[in-house]
Amino acid sequence: MSAPELDDFKIIKEGEAEILMHAKNEVFFNKAQVNNRDISIAVLRTFISRRKEEHETYLSRRTKSAKKAGEKDSAECTDKESYEYPAEEEKQNGECQLPCETVQEDLCVTLEENSGKNMEKNGLPALKAPRVLEALSASGLRALRYAREVDGIGQVVALDNDKASVESCQRNIRFNGSLACSKVESHLADARVYMLTHPKEFDVVDLDPYGSPSVFLDSAVQSVVDGGMLMCTATDMAVLCGGNGEACYSKYGSYPLRGKYCHEMALRILLASIESHANRYKRYIVPVLSVQMDFYIRVFVRIYTSASAMKNTPLKLSYVYQCTGCDSFHLQPVGRTISKATSTRYLPGFGPVVPQECSDCGKKYNMGGPIWSAPIHDEEWVNTILADVKFMRDRYPAYDRISAVLTTISEELPDVPLFLSLHNLCATLKCTSPSAVIFRSAVVNAGYHISGTHVNPLGMKTDAPMDVIWDIMRCWVKNHPVKAQPPEQPGSVILSKEPMLQANFARAVASLSKAQAKKVARFLPNPERHWGPKLRAGRQITSKHVSLLGPEAVNGSLGHQEVDEPDLKRQKTEHSASDTCS
Numbered sequence: 001m002s003a004p005e006l007d008d009f010k011i012i013k014e015g016e017a018e019i020l021m022h023a024k025n026e027v028f029f030n031k032a033q034v035n036n037r038d039i040s041i042a043v044l045r046t047f048i049s050r051r052k053e054e055h056e057t058y059l060s061r062r063t064k065s066a067k068k069a070g071e072k073d074s075a076e077c078t079d080k081e082s083y084e085y086p087a088e089e090e091k092q093n094g095e096c097q098l099p100c101e102t103v104q105e106d107l108c109v110t111l112e113e114n115s116g117k118n119m120e121k122n123g124l125p126a127l128k129a130p131r132v133l134e135a136l137s138a139s140g141l142r143a144l145r146y147a148r149e150v151d152g153i154g155q156v157v158a159l160d161n162d163k164a165s166v167e168s169c170q171r172n173i174r175f176n177g178s179l180a181c182s183k184v185e186s187h188l189a190d191a192r193v194y195m196l197t198h199p200k201e202f203d204v205v206d207l208d209p210y211g212s213p214s215v216f217l218d219s220a221v222q223s224v225v226d227g228g229m230l231m232c233t234a235t236d237m238a239v240l241c242g243g244n245g246e247a248c249y250s251k252y253g254s255y256p257l258r259g260k261y262c263h264e265m266a267l268r269i270l271l272a273s274i275e276s277h278a279n280r281y282k283r284y285i286v287p288v289l290s291v292q293m294d295f296y297i298r299v300f301v302r303i304y305t306s307a308s309a310m311k312n313t314p315l316k317l318s319y320v321y322q323c324t325g326c327d328s329f330h331l332q333p334v335g336r337t338i339s340k341a342t343s344t345r346y347l348p349g350f351g352p353v354v355p356q357e358c359s360d361c362g363k364k365y366n367m368g369g370p371i372w373s374a375p376i377h378d379e380e381w382v383n384t385i386l387a388d389v390k391f392m393r394d395r396y397p398a399y400d401r402i403s404a405v406l407t408t409i410s411e412e413l414p415d416v417p418l419f420l421s422l423h424n425l426c427a428t429l430k431c432t433s434p435s436a437v438i439f440r441s442a443v444v445n446a447g448y449h450i451s452g453t454h455v456n457p458l459g460m461k462t463d464a465p466m467d468v469i470w471d472i473m474r475c476w477v478k479n480h481p482v483k484a485q486p487p488e489q490p491g492s493v494i495l496s497k498e499p500m501l502q503a504n505f506a507r508a509v510a511s512l513s514k515a516q517a518k519k520v521a522r523f524l525p526n527p528e529r530h531w532g533p534k535l536r537a538g539r540q541i542t543s544k545h546v547s548l549l550g551p552e553a554v555n556g557s558l559g560h561q562e563v564d565e566p567d568l569k570r571q572k573t574e575h576s577a578s579d580t581c582s
C-alpha cells in the first residue's frame with residue numbers, strides 16, 4: 001500500500017492540538033465531544049493543583065510526625081508506608097489520619113523506586129508529574145490536548161486496539177511537534193489487558209468508549225493509583241435510561257427507571273457500578289464531578305483503597321421506588337449503621353420505606369437501582385474547576401457551554417438524589433402549572449430547600465418529602481381548579497385528600513437560582529446541526545442512513561461516517577445503541 005499523500009488529509013484543530021484526519025475518515029473523531037474534552041482538561045488542571053496541595057499537607061504532616069517520633073521510628077515508617085497517601089477520604093472515614101497509621105499493606109508501594117532524584121531534600125518522596133492513560137484514544141486528539149494544554153502533566157499513554165487508529169495517533173503525535181513527541185506515546189493494545197498488567201500505575205485513567213464503558217471498568221479501577229482519578233464516559237443512554245432495563249442490569253448491575261430524572265439516574269447507576277468494581281479490590285470511589293451533556297454522561301471519580309472505608313459503600317447506595325401512577329419516588333438505602341461510642345455496626349437498611357400501594361395515589365411501585373445516592377459532585381472541586389475555567393476562558397473552545405453546565409452544577413443541592421418535574425406533577429393532576437418561581441417559593445416558604453439540576457432545565461431538586469410537594473400542589477389547585485376526572489385516576493385520588501399544610505406562594509428570595517438572579521446562561525442550544533454521537537469508525541453509510549436522515553444530513557458524509565443518533569435511535573436495538581459512540 002502506498003504511503004498516504006498529504007492531500008488526502010485535512011487538518012482539524014481543537015484547543016492547541018492539531019490532528020490529521022484522513023479523507024476516508026477511518027479513525028473515529030467527533031467534533032461534538034469538544035465539550036467532553038474541555039471539561040476533562042478543566043478537571044485535570046484542578047486535579048494537578050489539588051495533588052500538589054495534598055502532597056504539601058502530607059509532607060508537613062510527615063515532617064511533624066517524624067520530629068515527634070524521633071529519627072529512628074520515622075525512618076522505619078517511611079520505608080513501609082504508602083507513597084500514594086490516602087488524602088481526604090481517610091479523614092472522612094475518621095479511622096486514618098496519617099498514611100503510616102493506615103493498614104493498607106496490599107497497597108503499599110515502597111519508596112525504593114523513589115530513591116535518589118525522586119526524593120525531596122528531607123528524604124521524603126517528591127511528587128511526580130501525573131501519568132495519564134487515555135485507554136481508548138482513536139486519533140489521539142484528547143491525549144494531545146492533555147499533553148499540550150495541561151501544565152504540569154507527565155507522560156500520556158494513548159492506547160487503541162485498532163491498527164488504523166494507532167497509526168493515525170502516532171502520525172498526530174509527530175504532527176504536534178517535540179513537546180507532544182516527548183510526552184505522548186501510543187500503543188496498539190487491548191485496553192483491558194494493558195490496564196490489568198499495569199496495576200496502580202496511572203494517576204489518571206480516561207475511558208471514552210463506543211457506547212458502554214462496562215467492560216473496561218474492572219481493569220480501569222485497578223490501574224489507577226491511590227488518590228488517582230478515573231474519568232469515564234458512557235454514551236449508551238438508551239440502555240442506561242430504561243429503554244432496556246435488563247440490558248442495563250447485565251452491564252451495570254442496576255435497574256434503570258424511565259422518568260424525567262433518568263439521565264441523573266444514569267449517572268448514579270454508572271457511579272454505583274464503578275464503586276462495585278472498585279470494592280472487589282478493597283477500593284472505593286469519591287465522585288468529584290458528574291455531568292450529563294449532549295448525548296452522553298461523564299463521571300470523574302477519585303479512587304482510594306481502604307478495607308474499612310469500603311464498609312460504608314451500602315450507605316451510599318439506594319434502591320428507588322417510583323410510583324407507576326403519580327411518579328412520586330422514594331429512596332430505600334441499601335445499608336445503615338449504628339454507632340456506639342467508638343464502634344460502628346454495619347447493618348442492612350430498614351425496609352420497605354414505602355407500603356405496597358402509593359400513599360399518595362394508591363398505585364403500585366416499580367423498584368429501580370441500586371443507584372449511587374451519596375453526592376455525585378464535590379462542591380469545592382466544582383467551584384475550583386468553574387473558577388479555573390472562567391480564569392482561562394480563552395483556552396477552552398467550548399467555554400460558553402461548559403461554564404454554563406458547571407454553573408448549574410455548582411447550584412445543585414448536593415445531597416438530594418434525583419429530582420421532580422413540575423410538568424409531571426401538573427400532568428398527574430391535570431392542572432395548569434405554577435411558574436417555577438412560585439413553586440420554588442412555596443417549597444422554600446414551607447421550610448425546605450430547592451434547586452435546579454444541570455440535566456434538565458425544568459427539573460427541581462428538593463429535600464421536601466413527596467407529601468409536602470403534593471400538599472403544595474393541592475393548595476395550588478384550590479386556587480386553580482381542574483375539571484372533574486374519573487375518581488380512580490391518580491390525580492383524583494391525590495386531590496381527594498385535604499392538604500395538611502397551607503402553602504404560601506409569596507415570592508421567596510431563595511426561589512431564584514444564583515444564575516437566574518445574575519442572568520447567567522445555564523442551558524445553551526447546540527452550536528450547530530447534527531451535534532450528536534457518531535457511528536463507529538469504519539462503518540459504512542448505507543442507503544438506510546440516507547433515507548432515515550435525509551440526503552442533506554448525510555451529504556458529504558458518504559465517506560466520512562458522520563451520522564447523528566436521534567433518528568437512528570427510533571429503530572435502535574440494544575446492539576445498535578452501543579454502536580453509536582462519543
Ligand SMILES: C[S@@+](CC[C@H](N)C(=O)[O-])C[C@H]1O[C@@H](n2cnc3c(N)ncnc32)[C@H](O)[C@@H]1O
Nearest residue numbers: 028136137138142160161162190191208209210
Ligand atoms: C469513541 S472512540 C475514542 C475517542 C477519543 N477518546 C476522542 O476523544 O476523540 C473509542 C475508541 O476505542 C477503541 N477501542 C475499542 N475497544 C477497545 C479496546 N478493547 N482496547 C483499546 N481500544 C479500544 C476504538 O478503536 C476507538 O478508536
Ligand SMILES: [Zn+2]
Nearest residue numbers: 323326358361
Ligand atoms: Zn403514586
